[in-house]
Amino acid sequence: MKRVTLKDVALEAGVSINTASRALNNKPEISPETKEKVLKVAQSLGYRPNRLARALRSNKTGTIGVIVGDIANPYFSMLVRGIERTARQFDYSVILQGTDEDYDREEEAIEIALAEQVDGILITPTQKGTDTIEELVASGTPFVLMSRYFKELDTDYVVMDDRRGGFLATEHLIQRGHRRIAILNGPLHISSAIERYEGYLQAFKRYGLDPDKALVAEGCLTVEDGYRAALCLLDGPERPTAVFAFSDFVAFGVLRAANELDLRVPDDLAVVGFDDTLFGVCMRPPLTTVGGSPEGLGEQAARLLFDRVDRGQTDPVKLRLPVRLVQRKST
Amino acid sequence: MKRVTLKDVALEAGVSINTASRALNNKPEISPETKEKVLKVAQSLGYRPNRLARALRSNKTGTIGVIVGDIANPYFSMLVRGIERTARQFDYSVILQGTDEDYDREEEAIEIALAEQVDGILITPTQKGTDTIEELVASGTPFVLMSRYFKELDTDYVVMDDRRGGFLATEHLIQRGHRRIAILNGPLHISSAIERYEGYLQAFKRYGLDPDKALVAEGCLTVEDGYRAALCLLDGPERPTAVFAFSDFVAFGVLRAANELDLRVPDDLAVVGFDDTLFGVCMRPPLTTVGGSPEGLGEQAARLLFDRVDRGQTDPVKLRLPVRLVQRKST
């Protein structure tokens, strides 16, 4: 079960190793006949180039590091799906890591990715600090931030239009007559949480209303977080009539809480999610949400990264993908 | 931004490259003083070993290939999550690929993984054929099948106790008084689908009942599949009173269909899923399901693989993880 190397091919074809290499790499300095001969031999011997050796020599591994907050979160799953599909098209492999939104883990993940000598990195930063990303900058490895960005750092990123999304969701609820609109937001060090909150406030302002600080919760990232926060928020006497959740993932937790508290959605409580993941439509009632396309975002980020890897440094590209309200039955 | 190599460290420390290597790899043949000196220099220079070179030399890449049916399916997401977490503990990196349950894509994925010279492979085979897996056997690269296995192939695998799961789900429905129990099964070339079906039949037999062939659908893998199949099945005059779905993913589609047809769950239609993914509890009503632990399965498979990688070939290990009925409100 020994591996077939270039040497074997060269020997068999009666040429030098280098010529064999040239034939297989479509280099111009080779006659058509020898090229064909080498290719035939390579084919018959079942030659597969050793990517390690190639990578060592050429300083290109053909892999990218993908670092996301939580692999089990459907938003990230779809993101990764889009990335993986795109990476395959470009002949790159994906090395996946999850951070569980932990800063130390993020640092470790970046170090591992750099140690693997990936050609580029796609990351949804935890945003609990900038050191990790600055390390990334210092490393010289191309990278693209996904879904979140740093105002203070001049890097490539692909995010959704979170402010507009927050506005659309809130406006929609206001137009439906809601006034006590809670927001179960993500942690406020995350840009998307900040901007969605800004959109939320903006909608209130636009309609001449005052938001109630007591209805603002932050730090929700998971189903569990959403569930707990909702239980807490819905327990009080002055409970909200509507909830804008940071993500579908969080909204699912809210729906669970509503279920358990026997609140009818949307009559007793309206709910809006974010991301338009696969399951919103399966909820009862189907979840109104703000849609971007996570897969599309992954694809765009990957394309941007590959462009960076090939073409080298240019001015940072900052993409803000459009969102729209996907109205279903939960509002 | 040039990379620090062993040579640099050696030069700075005034020793040979080899000695530096020994110091950093905890080899015994080195004096404590020089070792400390080298380590200090390495630290101060920020030396990071080049994994490519190491891999090339030692034939160990420290990576494993993970190939699953669909990255966006929460079952697989959780599986991958468990794998990634475990791999990190063992200092392995994960190269992820999705096949979308396509056989050609599976073949390609395996070839890519082998080309990347991964130390091992974790795969949920599409089971549309055995060529791909036989290629894997021939390659000599250790691998472990996850969630599905081939009766005719003597390989390592980690699966759930699908037959028992199918039995438990069906028995539960029978005990609740259901007789017209549909099964929205996965494709019958998949072992888990076959065995769940066997469990389904077994339960009918045990209770002296006859299943209705008209209530058996197969080929459902996604939310969409479940939705369509359910619409079709629930449209007829003699519709089932209960549905056993191949997975939570499929069950979500069923719930969606029930929603749209205005069927009350569980009164008009009882639904049981499989896998106990994160969202079952958020459904309305909360989904009764058969629980294994996808993350746990991933972890076990990874551990088994690493054991294989380290210790080499032994008798195939075949694990069948226990399942239990997680009863909620959908039945």
Add this chain to the structure above:
DNA sequence: CTATAATCTGACAACGTTAACGGGAAGGTT
């Protein structure tokens, strides 16, 4: 004080590939 063992270290080769360089042959031009 010598022989021998034990300990540490460095030179060298190798892993499989690609890049740089140079040389030989063929053909065309003066």
Add this chain to the structure above:
DNA sequence: AACCTTCCCGTTAACGTTGTCAGATTATAG
């Protein structure tokens, strides 16, 4: 015929690491 080009091809040297071996130094024993 001498020269230059052009086109192929092979030799050599890397990439950064680890394993093998032999040599050097010191310690130990006789």
